[in-house]
Amino acid sequence: MKQKSIKRFLVILVLFFVASWISLPESLPVKFDIGGWSVDTDLGTSGIHFTFLGRTIDKKFEFKQGLDIQGGMQVVLEADMSGIQEEDKAQALESAREVILRRVDLYGIAEPVVQASDDYGQYRLMVELAGVSNPAQALALIGQTAQLDFKLLIPPEVDEQELATDSAGLETSMELVDTGLSGAQLKRAQPALNPQTNEPEVSLQFNEEGARLFGEITTDNENQMLGIFLDQSLLMAPTIQQPILTGQAVITGQFTLEEVKQLSIQLNAGALPVPIKVLEQRTIGASLGNESVFLSVRAGAIGLALVMCFMILVYGFRGVLASFALLMYAMFTMAIYKILGVTLTLPGIAGLILSIGMAVDANILIFERMKEEMRAGKPFAAAMELGFGRAWDSIKDANVTTILTALVLINPFNFSFLNTSGLVRGFGITLLIGVLLGLITGVVITRTLIRLFVRERTK
Amino acid sequence: MNLLKYRYLYFAISLLFLIPGIFSLFKYGLKPSIDFVGGALIEIKLPENTNLTFAQVDELVDEEFGLSAVQKSGDSQFMIKSKEVSEEQKSDLTTQLTQQYGAAEVLRFESVGPSISKELLSKTIVAIALVSVIIAIYVWRQFKELKFGVTAVMAMFHDSLILLGSFSLLGHFYGVEVDVLFVTAMLTTLSFSVHDTIVVYDRIRELNRKHPRIQFEELANTAVLETLTRSINNSVTIIVMLLALVLLGGSTIKWFSTALLIGAVTGTYSSSFTAVPLLVEWTKRFK
Numbered sequence: 185m186k187q188k189s190i191k192r193f194l195v196i197l198v199l200f201f202v203a204s205w206i207s208l209p210e211s212l213p214v215k216f217d218i219g220g221w222s223v224d225t226d227l228g229t230s231g232i233h234f235t236f237l238g239r240t241i242d243k244k245f246e247f248k249q250g251l252d253i254q255g256g257m258q259v260v261l262e263a264d265m266s267g268i269q270e271e272d273k274a275q276a277l278e279s280a281r282e283v284i285l286r287r288v289d290l291y292g293i294a295e296p297v298v299q300a301s302d303d304y305g306q307y308r309l310m311v312e313l314a315g316v317s318n319p320a321q322a323l324a325l326i327g328q329t330a331q332l333d334f335k336l337l338i339p340p341e342v343d344e345q346e347l348a349t350d351s352a353g354l355e356t357s358m359e360l361v362d363t364g365l366s367g368a369q370l371k372r373a374q375p376a377l378n379p380q381t382n383e384p385e386v387s388l389q390f391n392e393e394g395a396r397l398f399g400e401i402t403t404d405n406e407n408q409m410l411g412i413f414l415d416q417s418l419l420m421a422p423t424i425q426q427p428i429l430t431g432q433a434v435i436t437g438q439f440t441l442e443e444v445k446q447l448s449i450q451l452n453a454g455a456l457p458v459p460i461k462v463l464e465q466r467t468i469g470a471s472l473g474n475e476s477v478f479l480s481v482r483a484g485a486i487g488l489a490l491v492m493c494f495m496i497l498v499y500g501f502r503g504v505l506a507s508f509a510l511l512m513y514a515m516f517t518m519a520i521y522k523i524l525g526v527t528l529t530l531p532g533i534a535g536l537i538l539s540i541g542m543a544v545d546a547n548i549l550i551f552e553r554m555k556e557e558m559r560a561g562k563p564f565a566a567a568m569e570l571g572f573g574r575a576w577d578s579i580k581d582a583n584v585t586t587i588l589t590a591l592v593l594i595n596p597f598n599f600s601f602l603n604t605s606g607l608v609r610g611f612g613i614t615l616l617i618g619v620l621l622g623l624i625t626g627v628v629i630t631r632t633l634i635r636l637f638v639r640e641r642t643k
Numbered sequence: 644m645n646l647l648k649y650r651y652l653y654f655a656i657s658l659l660f661l662i663p664g665i666f667s668l669f670k671y672g673l674k675p676s677i678d679f680v681g682g683a684l685i686e687i688k689l690p691e692n693t694n695l696t697f698a699q700v701d702e703l704v705d706e707e708f709g710l711s712a713v714q715k716s717g718d719s720q721f722m723i724k725s726k727e728v729s730e731e732q733k734s735d736l737t738t739q740l741t742q743q744y745g746a747a748e749v750l751r752f753e754s755v756g757p758s759i760s761k762e763l764l765s766k767t768i769v770a771i772a773l774v775s776v777i778i779a780i781y782v783w784r785q786f787k788e789l790k791f792g793v794t795a796v797m798a799m800f801h802d803s804l805i806l807l808g809s810f811s812l813l814g815h816f817y818g819v820e821v822d823v824l825f826v827t828a829m830l831t832t833l834s835f836s837v838h839d840t841i842v843v844y845d846r847i848r849e850l851n852r853k854h855p856r857i858q859f860e861e862l863a864n865t866a867v868l869e870t871l872t873r874s875i876n877n878s879v880t881i882i883v884m885l886l887a888l889v890l891l892g893g894s895t896i897k898w899f900s901t902a903l904l905i906g907a908v909t910g911t912y913s914s915s916f917t918a919v920p921l922l923v924e925w926t927k928r929f930k
Contacts, residue, residue, distance in 0.1 A: 260759060462756075463756040465754045472686070480892045487888070491883050534900060538903060548876045585837045612827075
């Protein structure tokens with residue numbers, strides 16, 4: 185028994201150090217000077233970086249910050265589907281999503297999130313952009329309807345040599361000729377497989393007017409390049425190989441299946457344009473978030489210290505052990521946030537702080553039970569094990585309700601009748617992780633510590 | 644010590660807190676935030692020692708802006724509330740403010756359309772109903788008797804009503820609004836409340852198994868006495884954490900933490916002094 189406890193304690197200790205190392209911020213300078221003993225070092229963690237069996241592992245442990253912390257904007261858009269036929273609506277929404285993603289990507293926003301949702305005929309797009317300094321510009325970028333144009337690319341008369349070497353300047357060095365053909369005349373684009381070569385290709389289908397126009401263009405400009413532009417930027421420039429009069433065209437090339445799908449989605453953005461309207465907008469300046477984080481983390485630290493004092497005052501040495509378990513709990517929680525990439529929001533931090541308060545509960549239940557068993561005249565060792573065993577039943581039952589509530593808040597299956605707000609989810613997730621970890625630390629860690637360090641007092 | 648002898652006193656204490664809240668709920672209702680009714684909120688920071696009044700802002704915006712309030716939210720920080728406004732309307736205002744005061748930094752801008760807010764309201768009601776039903780079924784199944792489930796849920800509603808009532812009063816007197824986060828706090832309160840109740844019920848069940856001949860009231864009393872220390876000690880730790888957040892946690896989550904705090908306090912009280920007394924009454928009356 186004793187040896188098993190020692191082993192378990194060592195494992196816990198190692199895990200604790202790993203967890204603390206992971207949860208430390210990237211830079212944490214420590215500098216103090218007490219009675220001639222001076223320390224000046226950086227306790228920060230930059231992540232793991234090493235080569236193991238020829239494989240390089242490079243993982244950075246960072247807190248993923250929510251928009252309310254790092255600042256940014258969140259926009260909920262409604263897609264107006266009135267001009268789109270029923271069977272094309274899902275496709276149109278996906279294309280609208282893709283186009284917005286492409287625009288913000290080009291604009292240089294890191295890790296944009298664009299989600300599409302179809303909620304009983306309400307077609308919505310939710311866009312999250314972190315660290316946007318100019319919301320007006322970003323909104324203008326998102327809000328415009330996609331425009332698809334077909335333009336002929338006429339190479340300059342001379343200097344074919346230069347053209348070959350300077351393919352990046354393709355757009356600029358070529359003369360663009362409007363054809364009058366646009367997304368409005370394109371019915372639909374689809375990924376397809378060439379029946380002969382079995383190679384992926386994009387198939388285009390024009391409407392009546394489009395078929396006539398496309399026929400004229402392809403007849404007059406054989407072997408020329410027909411540039412396809414999305415939002416004024418070149419998507420691709422296939423060469424016209426033969427006149428096409430049926431309004432059914434295919435674009436072939438060395439495409440992978442994935443590329444063909446991507447291209448079809450982008451072309452459809454022009455073929456099935458959906459005007460969008462801003463339903464909700466939230467912008468948070470970075471300074472507000474930083475200040476709030478500082479304040480709540482400080483509040484959490486003070487609270488934690490007070491709780492530890494309280495536990496030590498009430499339960500003496502066992503309180504010290506429980507406080508130690510609590511500290512481990514805090515480190516494990518932060519390490520898990522970093523490893524799982526839990527997005528930290530302000531309510532999420534509140535959830536964490538709350539769950540620290542709740543994590544103590546398991547310890548208190550156990551200690552009180554032990555006291556009772558000892559009062560009933562049981563020897564110490566038996567009282568301890570009984571205390572753990574009996575307390576576990578009520579701890580388990582009581583925590584199930586919190587776990588169920590957290591699940592309703594998180595809404596993991598994206599039920600449309602429940603909340604999907606990021607803030608509420610953030611709180612739910614931290615609460616869930618907190619409760620689960622609290623169960624583990626309360627029962628496993630405190631138990632091991634008590635088995636090892638608490639002796640029967642002869643009193 | 645027979646704690647449960649005074650159960651009518653506990654009901655009276657509960658009523659003392661419930662009645663003003665319920666009265667306020669009927670009379671003043673809750674003050675919904677833009678999350679539920681739509682509208683816009685602009686929080687700006689002006690250079691130090693600048694003051695901004697409703698009249699000053701009203702002069703800068705037109706009718707369409709629908710200015711409804713200007714509140715101080717911190718050191719030379721102000722919240723401007725209005726109808727739903729567009730990005731352009733907002734930047735127009737901040738440009739003008741910058742011209743007038745030297746600098747105006749937008750800390751927060753939220754604009755919510757009416758359709759979204761309506762949806763949120765229905766989602767909220769569904770979530771609260773769902774959590775209540777799940778908890779009632781869980782407690783009922785766990786203790787195999789309907790009375791446990793029903794009284795646990797009654798205690799839960801007691802806590803929710805006190806929380807709602809408090810926020811109705813806070814809203815009326817201090818302009819505190821009810822937003823999505825309040826709903827989250829409310830749901831957490833539901834689970835808090837039952838969490839504590841289950842610990843006491845668990846003890847009643849255990850004692851009942853050990854001493855099947857002892858009267859129910861006596862059993863319940865012993866269970867409350869035996870779990871009281873744990874209950875109080877546990878609440879102290881949670882209350883310490885939440886109090887730290889309310890007092891030191893900054894303005895953004897202040898009211899959210901307050902809601903959690905009220906929930907934690909009533910949740911602890913109601914398990915021992917509402918749920919168990921109700922359970923005893925039930926057992927006496929419907930035998």
